[in-house]
Amino acid sequence: MNFFSLSSKGKWEDLKKATRPRLKELKFSFNRIRKSPLSLVGFSLIILFALIALMAPYLAPPKYPHNPYQIPRYGYSATPKPPSQTNFFGTTEGQYDIYYGVVWGTRTAFRIGFMVVGTILLIGIILGSISGYYGGVVDEIIMRVVDTFMSLPTLILAMALVTALGHSLDNVMKALIIVGWPAYARLIRGDILSVREEQYVEAARAVGCSDFFIITKHVLPNAIYPLLIMASLDIGAMVLTAAALSFLGLGAPVGYADWGQMISFARNWIVGPPGNPLAYWYTVAIPGLFILLFVLGWNLLGDAFRDILDPKLRRR
Amino acid sequence: MEVRAYIIRRVLLIIPVLVGVSLIVFAILALFSPEQRAAAFITDIRQLRDIRGVIRSHGLDAPVYVQYFNWLKEVFHGNLGWSKTAQRPVLTAFFYFLPNTVELALFSAPLVILVGIWLGTISAVHQGKLIDHLTRTGAIVGWSLPTFWFGLLLLMIFYGYFRGLLPPEALGTQAGLLVRSEAFTRYTHINTLDALLNGNFFIFFDALRHLILPVITLTVVQCAMVMRIMRSSMLEALAKGYIATARAKGADEKTVVRKHARRNAMIPVITVSGYLFALLIQGVVITETIFNRKGLGWWWARAAVNLDVPAVLGSVIFSALIFVITNLIVDLLYAYVDPRVRLG
Numbered sequence A: 001m002n003f004f005s006l007s008s009k010g011k012w013e014d015l016k017k018a019t020r021p022r023l024k025e026l027k028f029s030f031n032r033i034r035k036s037p038l039s040l041v042g043f044s045l046i047i048l049f050a051l052i053a054l055m056a057p058y059l060a061p062p063k064y065p066h067n068p069y070q071i072p073r074y075g076y077s078a079t080p081k082p083p084s085q086t087n088f089f090g091t092t093e094g095q096y097d098i099y100y101g102v103v104w105g106t107r108t109a110f111r112i113g114f115m116v117v118g119t120i121l122l123i124g125i126i127l128g129s130i131s132g133y134y135g136g137v138v139d140e141i142i143m144r145v146v147d148t149f150m151s152l153p154t155l156i157l158a159m160a161l162v163t164a165l166g167h168s169l170d171n172v173m174k175a176l177i178i179v180g181w182p183a184y185a186r187l188i189r190g191d192i193l194s195v196r197e198e199q200y201v202e203a204a205r206a207v208g209c210s211d212f213f214i215i216t217k218h219v220l221p222n223a224i225y226p227l228l229i230m231a232s233l234d235i236g237a238m239v240l241t242a243a244a245l246s247f248l249g250l251g252a253p254v255g256y257a258d259w260g261q262m263i264s265f266a267r268n269w270i271v272g273p274p275g276n277p278l279a280y281w282y283t284v285a286i287p288g289l290f291i292l293l294f295v296l297g298w299n300l301l302g303d304a305f306r307d308i309l310d311p312k313l314r315r316r
Numbered sequence B: 001m002e003v004r005a006y007i008i009r010r011v012l013l014i015i016p017v018l019v020g021v022s023l024i025v026f027a028i029l030a031l032f033s034p035e036q037r038a039a040a041f042i043t044d045i046r047q048l049r050d051i052r053g054v055i056r057s058h059g060l061d062a063p064v065y066v067q068y069f070n071w072l073k074e075v076f077h078g079n080l081g082w083s084k085t086a087q088r089p090v091l092t093a094f095f096y097f098l099p100n101t102v103e104l105a106l107f108s109a110p111l112v113i114l115v116g117i118w119l120g121t122i123s124a125v126h127q128g129k130l131i132d133h134l135t136r137t138g139a140i141v142g143w144s145l146p147t148f149w150f151g152l153l154l155l156m157i158f159y160g161y162f163r164g165l166l167p168p169e170a171l172g173t174q175a176g177l178l179v180r181s182e183a184f185t186r187y188t189h190i191n192t193l194d195a196l197l198n199g200n201f202f203i204f205f206d207a208l209r210h211l212i213l214p215v216i217t218l219t220v221v222q223c224a225m226v227m228r229i230m231r232s233s234m235l236e237a238l239a240k241g242y243i244a245t246a247r248a249k250g251a252d253e254k255t256v257v258r259k260h261a262r263r264n265a266m267i268p269v270i271t272v273s274g275y276l277f278a279l280l281i282q283g284v285v286i287t288e289t290i291f292n293r294k295g296l297g298w299w300w301a302r303a304a305v306n307l308d309v310p311a312v313l314g315s316v317i318f319s320a321l322i323f324v325i326t327n328l329i330v331d332l333l334y335a336y337v338d339p340r341v342r343l344g
Helices: A011-035 A037-059 A098-134 A136-150 A154-165 A169-196 A199-207 A211-223 A225-248 A259-269 A281-309 B002-012 B014-030 B034-041 B045-057 B064-076 B090-125 B130-144 B147-161 B173-180 B191-198 B201-238 B241-248 B253-265 B267-291 B296-305 B309-337 B339-343
Strands: none
Touching (some): A037 A098, A098 A225, A136 B014, A154 A169, A154 B296, A154 B309, A225 B296, A281 B130, B014 B064, B034 B045, B090 B309, B147 B201, B267 B296, B267 B309
16 A cells, blocks of 8 residues: 555545455455355365364363363273264263364364464564575575475474474474474575565665565565465364374373374274174264364365465466 | 586585484484483393493483484494384384385385376366366365374275275284295295295285275375376466477377377476375375384384384484485486476
8 A cells, every 4th residue: 555645635535545456356356265166165164163163162061171171081981982962973982072072172173283384384484584585604504404304204203303302282283393394484485586586676675675674565475375375285284294193192192182182092993893893983983074174174275275366376 | 517417416415414314313312311312322122221331331421512423423333223112223123114114105106106197187188077076176185184094994994894804914814924934935025025926826915905905095195196286287288389289280189188298297296206205104104003014104103102212213314314315316307307407
């Protein structure tokens, strides 16, 4: 918005004029979303999960108010019990309530996704900007560190880090942050390198704008879309990796509402008693379906963002 | 000239990466207490009786940089410590577990590439049609699939519901005994290959039966990725001028798709094959754990759960080495296929 054109009498008119093209773009974006059924599914899934996470205390009132993430137990027998009046989705090994676990597990999933991806976005943007904008020795050092991290398979490094830091959900998140930031730093650096040579950046420099101002006002807004797309896809991927670590027994403590751990509870109940081999299907199927749909939602959303936000693709 | 310069530069670039990897691994090691670290320096479990002695003799209470070079020296001598989960020194354990994993990779990697390219081509050629929507939806669902859950579902159906049709583990009881018997020579320790070399089809089919589910589990996620990349690069290739030229000169659609478009569209798949390899290593950890196949992934997962420090560090070192080498090969291959890379 042009700052200097605001006159005293027609501020409102000016504001309307200035926002009109933006509104038009926003409408266009919504139109694109409406026309693609897959992105609609993605948006609905995420909204549904967000509602579940927000409404968790009402959907599944906690038994231990000071520690709502602890799944309540209905007895101590090992054998899972099928869905009933008290337990909508049945109970898993050790009589942990599956319904309560998946509802509160939604909060855990959102927390993992937002915390991890938010932090790596921040680290990636800061280091990537420094690296791309200043170049030289700083760039060389940061990029060699990035190369090193990216030459290690994510899950293996995360496993090693969690082993070293101690088995807990917080440490899983820390490990995923350490593993995840380099890809972002590299992406933002590449974008900045290509934007840096643009004329408008040169013009801003000629006018005497500070480096910080140029990076935040000119360079980043023009390089941010690929990053947002990647972030959306990565929320799904990080939740998936965290679930895998929990499944292996490296994540949340026993009885914590976490989807990955709930599937590891089900591992001993793959095969039912003779004559009814699928007797315990609910212990495996239900928590897994929650992970699948959550990750699918973010992936569809990421794809939708790619079509909508990327200026090179949006008008096709 | 340029080719040689490119190769030399690419090979030299490995050195800082390997130094970096060693620093990362050492940093992880430094997070443990000296007592836990001691295990990374011994070759025999009996040495643990005198744990203070091990700490002193390996300078585990010395300044950090001294410890780093000490540790590096041990690694270069092939001493990666004793793994309590494998009950062997780490290096021996690596070669002990390797064949089962290699077998899994040998069966799944070609499947990933072939099926991924095939589906991607179909989807692109029929863009906007029903089959395109189906494969695309399938790919994005496959990409979102939690591997461990998918594997368990497969076990539930094919092991539980169909009464042991496709069981877990690497071999059945009888075949397992036969493999260890004197009559069976283990050339490679890869079950299917050894069975063929021995001409023993009972063991071959038994091993194959145990391979089907892990291979499917491992393939689905990677296949989804190859398919998506292949589809977009195929669409790009089909819009090129030379396709119009080929059509104009009267080439039939099959030739246009197979010879003109697909060959060029396959280049991006080569680029991501290094990444596919990382996916493979990660997939192996989950898959082998679910199906109880005693391979590298199974060992590493157990090591991480049981705080087996040397094995965990070994997993990082081994996977980094393999990954770095594969990426080098991929890059050189890419430069060979696409001249723009080495000249640019």
